[in-house]
Structures are given as C-alpha cells and as structure tokens.
Amino acid sequence: xxxxxxxxxxxxxxxxxxxxxxxxxxxxxxxxxxxxxxxxxxxxxxxxxxxxxxxxxxxxxxxxxxxxxxxxxxxxxxxxxxxxxxxxxxxxxxxxxxxxxxxxxxxxxxxxxxxxx
Amino acid sequence: xxxxxxxxxxxxxxxxxxxxxxxxxxxxxxxxxxxxxxxxxxxxxxxxxxxxxxxxxxxxxxxxxxxxxxxxxxxxxxxxxxxxxxxxxxxxxxxxxxxxxxxxxxxxxxxxxxxx
Numbered sequence: 001x002x003x004x005x006x007x008x009x010x011x012x013x014x015x016x017x018x019x020x021x022x023x024x025x026x027x028x029x030x031x032x033x034x035x036x037x038x039x040x041x042x043x044x045x046x047x048x049x050x051x052x053x054x055x056x057x058x059x060x061x062x063x064x065x066x067x068x069x070x071x072x073x074x075x076x077x078x079x080x081x082x083x084x085x086x087x088x089x090x091x092x093x094x095x096x097x098x099x100x101x102x103x104x105x106x107x108x109x110x111x112x113x114x115x116x117x
Numbered sequence: 118x119x120x121x122x123x124x125x126x127x128x129x130x131x132x133x134x135x136x137x138x139x140x141x142x143x144x145x146x147x148x149x150x151x152x153x154x155x156x157x158x159x160x161x162x163x164x165x166x167x168x169x170x171x172x173x174x175x176x177x178x179x180x181x182x183x184x185x186x187x188x189x190x191x192x193x194x195x196x197x198x199x200x201x202x203x204x205x206x207x208x209x210x211x212x213x214x215x216x217x218x219x220x221x222x223x224x225x226x227x228x229x230x231x232x233x
Contacts, residue, residue: 042225043162044223056219092162103169105152105167108162111162
C-alpha cells in the first residue's frame with residue numbers, strides 16, 4: 001500500500017492564481033480531510049469528507065473548495081491564491097469514525113509546502 | 118467548543134530519562150478520542166497513541182503511554198527511556214462527532230529535544 005499520497009510536494013504561486021492540490025489513498029478509507037499547518041498554530045481542519053459525494057467544512061474553509069467523486073481521491077482547490085494561504089497542507093484519511101468511538105487514528109500524507117507571492 | 122492546550126512550547130530531556138508532555142482539553146461532547154502525533158524535522162505526521170474517552174485504562178504503545186485524567190481533562194504523553202530520535206514536535210489532538218459534524222482540534226505542539 002502506498003498509503004496517503006500528495007502532489008506536488010512544493011508549489012509557488014502568484015497572488016490570484018488557482019491550483020489544485022492532489023490527495024489519494026489506497027486504504028479504502030471513507031473519511032478524508034485537509035489541514036493546513038502554520039507556525040505556532042498546530043494543524044487546522046479546512047474541509048473533510050465522510051464518503052464519495054459528501055463533503056463538509058472544517059475550521060478554516062474560506063478560499064478553498066473540495067469535491068469527492070471517488071473513495072480514493074480528495075483534491076483541494078485554491079480558487080484565487082492569497083499570501084495568507086502560504087502554509088503546509090496535509091491530507092489525511094481514516095476509517096469512518098462513529099459517534100461513540102473508537103475514533104481511529106488518521107493517516108497523514110507527506111504534505112505540500114505552498115508559497116503564495 | 119473544542120479546545121486543546123499544550124502549555125510547553127519547548128522541552129529538554131536527557132537521553133534515557135522519562136519525559137511528560139502536557140495536554141489539557143475542553144469539550145462538551147460526551148464521546149471523543151484523544152491522539153498524540155510526532156512530527157520530526159522531516160515534516161511527516163506520525164501517529165503515536167490513542168485514548169478513547171470511555172476507555173477505562175490508560176493507553177500504552179511501547180515506550181509511549183497516555184496519562185488520561187478525565188475529571189481534570191488532561192491527556193499527558195509520557196515517553197520512557199528517551200532516545201535521540203525522539204527529538205521532534207509533538208501534537209495532542211482531539212476528535213469527536215456532534216450532531217453529525219466532525220470536529221478535529223490540534224494543539225500548538227511541544228518541541229522536544231533529547232540531549233545526549
């Protein structure tokens with residue numbers, strides 16, 4: 001198993017450009033999510049999905065779009081990049097958590113370091 | 118609201134000694150999971166240990182143990198016999214579901230440095 005893969009590893013954008021960060025997993029996990037990591041702030045949830053066709057917003061969704069057409073893929077789109085979106089982005093997957101637990105650990109991809117000039 | 122607090126931005130520990138990394142949390146959810154992750158300088162997030170809110174016993178995974186005190190809302194990570202490879206950032210996280218909405222919250226992390 002490749003686990004969770006992310007592409008690209010590094011990206012530089014100019015303000016206003018759009019791009020898609022790719023995320024794929026081969027573990028047949030229902031739950032997938034995107035986080036951003038900024039210095040001194042830990043990881044913050046951007047969007048998540050509990051299965052194909054179902055997505056929801058996390059803590060910091062503004063400026064980002066997601067879709068989930070297959071179980072394996074969960075791309076993150078930046079519609080019009082801004083310098084405030086300079087960050088490290090992590091994709092993660094896990095079996096679908098059920099209220100009452102157990103809440104399975106999430107498997108993280110290697111991250112994408114994005115710089116917006 | 119869900120909140121994780123890690124009050125130790127940085128810590129030092131002598132090799133082979135034990136160290137405790139603090140984590141307190143706040144939530145109104147009746148059910149939740151608590152996690153610890155390690156992030157070495159290479160950047161990847163590595164899962165260490167999990168504690169369910171209804172688990173009666175503290176979780177252990179090799180040299181890692183979680184000191185779970187539900188009444189005090191704390192979930193401290195204990196690393197026994199520290200090794201140089203333990204030098205990294207450590208994040209405490211909480212995961213829960215309320216009204217069908219998934220909530221995940223990470224703390225700001227503790228940078229651990231192991232001294233030879």
